[in-house]
Amino acid sequence: VTRAQIKVLAEFAEDLDHQRALLDLCADGDTNVANYREQILGNRVSLLDLLQRYPSIMVPLNTGLELLPALRPRYYSISSAPAAGSDRCSITVGALIAPARAGGGVFRGTSSNFLARQPVGATVHGFIRPPGLPFYVPDDATTPMIMIATGTGLSPFRGFLQERAAQKAAGANLGPAILFYGCRLPDSDFIYEDQIRQYERGGIVEVVTAYSDVTDGTNAWVQDKVAEHGARVLDLMGQGGNVYICGGAETVAPALRETFARMYAEHNQVSADQGTEWFEAQRANNHYLEDVWAAH
Incomplete structure (x- = not known):
């Protein structure tokens, strides 16, 4: 208000x-x-x-x-590729239900809960907006890709992997691709796991997971796993690879920015300021791309 x-x-x-x-x-x-x-x-x-x-x-x-303000459009990442069926597309939405910040009661996301209430076969109107940044699979299939997601941030990368599978089926030589995925628990929160593992077995992508709420001592955040594989990530970026981030604007996005700047500084034995300068250059050159959203 x-x-x-x-x-x-x-x-x-x-x-x-x-x-x-x-x-x-x-x-x-x-x-x-x-x-x-x-x-x-x-x-x-x-x-x-x-x-x-x-x-x-x-x-x-x-x-x-x-x-009363006019309702703003809600934007969701498309979670499929044209190669998977040109007459349809999919989106992946988590219904937002949380304690109201204003105090008392429950906050329910307007759009996500509207979609969750729709029965199978319902008609929902929308429109497709081209991305403002090149947040898509590179035309050159040999370009290395580093994808990092949390929760429903996996959405666009499902489409990316469908596209890479289609490229491979058409005879293209694929460059290396790593998917870092973070969620709370492996059994209940890893969306599309069967599909992602199938792509992994097919040589489409390498998968690195981070589970924050497991109690066996292996719990980690996705940025921890990125740092753990820092040398390889930086090597792929040095080969012209692109980094794609999809997750919360207030949580994972700032954590990963700090992680990449620090990784570069540590691996190259330069100052923190030089690490930040390198990172900002990656963003400016569209080698570090974000598709992030704010919480309610």
């Missing part, structure tokens, strides 16, 4: 304490702005949350409807 929307709600608050609290949130002072960012933006507070928190707000229906 924006500060302008809060100001409108304050006009209709019949309780003076409620009105003052709302006006404080939308005032221009540095402290007020900081409180707004912490209390409202930081907790993803919605209009409905404020109406429940300040029940004296008697906003007219037409005004309330005008305050």
